[in-house]
Amino acid sequence: MRGSTHADHLGVSLQKHVGLSAVGLCIPTGRVNPDQLDELARLADVYGNGEVRLTTGQNAIIPNVPGERVAGLLAEPLLKQLSPRPSPFVRGLVACVGTDYCNLALIETKSRAIALSEALHNKIGSGANPLTIHWSGCPAGCGNHQAADVGLRGFKARVDGKIVDAVAIYTGGRTGPHAVAGQEILETVPCDESLPDVVAGVIQSYRFGVEAREYAALSDPLFTAATTAGLASWRLKETQPPTGMPA
Numbered sequence: 001m002r003g004s005t006h007a008d009h010l011g012v013s014l015q016k017h018v019g020l021s022a023v024g025l026c027i028p029t030g031r032v033n034p035d036q037l038d039e040l041a042r043l044a045d046v047y048g049n050g051e052v053r054l055t056t057g058q059n060a061i062i063p064n065v066p067g068e069r070v071a072g073l074l075a076e077p078l079l080k081q082l083s084p085r086p087s088p089f090v091r092g093l094v095a096c097v098g099t100d101y102c103n104l105a106l107i108e109t110k111s112r113a114i115a116l117s118e119a120l121h122n123k124i125g126s127g128a129n130p131l132t133i134h135w136s137g138c139p140a141g142c143g144n145h146q147a148a149d150v151g152l153r154g155f156k157a158r159v160d161g162k163i164v165d166a167v168a169i170y171t172g173g174r175t176g177p178h179a180v181a182g183q184e185i186l187e188t189v190p191c192d193e194s195l196p197d198v199v200a201g202v203i204q205s206y207r208f209g210v211e212a213r214e215y216a217a218l219s220d221p222l223f224t225a226a227t228t229a230g231l232a233s234w235r236l237k238e239t240q241p242p243t244g245m246p247a
């Protein structure tokens with residue numbers, strides 16, 4: 001059975017093999033250039049056993065790094081670009097390929113996703129809890145926009161007589177044993193300079209809603225009793241609101 005927690009494998013994790021660590025590096029939206037790939041391979045050869053593993057979150061892991069070599073790896077210049085400790089708005093960022101390589105795409109996704117996350121970092125700050133932000137460039141949903149705390153689905157909209165890039169915004173999606181599809185909360189948001197303000201507002205109200213539900217659940221004597229008896233997952237499922245809770 002799948003666990004109730006999700007690990008993104010970023011940062012340094014001890015492996016089951018004594019003395020070895022895995023170092024997870026964040027690749028914003030999964031896009032790397034050839035020089036970065038060459039350097040990633042070199043680091044895997046120098047510090048690990050030559051293996052690089054790719055994750056569903058579009059990131060990379062260098063496994064089998066001896067403990068005494070971890071500090072050297074963390075000091076490598078490439079890790080300034082592919083950070084093991086990224087911004088909370090980049091850490092869970094996923095974007096489909098968008099107009100760059102997909103004939104079905106309705107909007108550009110990857111560079112727009114990075115620009116939005118940088119703007120959110122500047123607005124909300126680096127101390128925020130990580131949250132997942134997924135972009136899909138069309139309704140096909142290859143970016144799994146309904147499986148994220150905040151999802152964006154691109155399309156074309158007519159605004160003041162002009163055709164512009166726009167997104168519908170979803171919140172509350174999650175995977176795992178209590179999977180919930182994100183719900184659309186904003187139908188048409190143009191991808192212009194107002195987008196960061198709109199999404200920042202969505203995040204603040206989403207977090208407030210989650211905290212309020214968690215507080216209500218913990219104040220519920222049935223929930224407390226179920227937790228004590230090891231039945232919290234049952235109770236959580238019963239009490240889960242339609243919008244879900246972040247992983």
Ligand code: SF4
Pocket residue numbers: 096097098099102103104105106136137138139140141142143
């Ligand atoms: S979601 Fe749409 S735009 Fe993105 S990769 Fe899939 S088909 Fe292409």
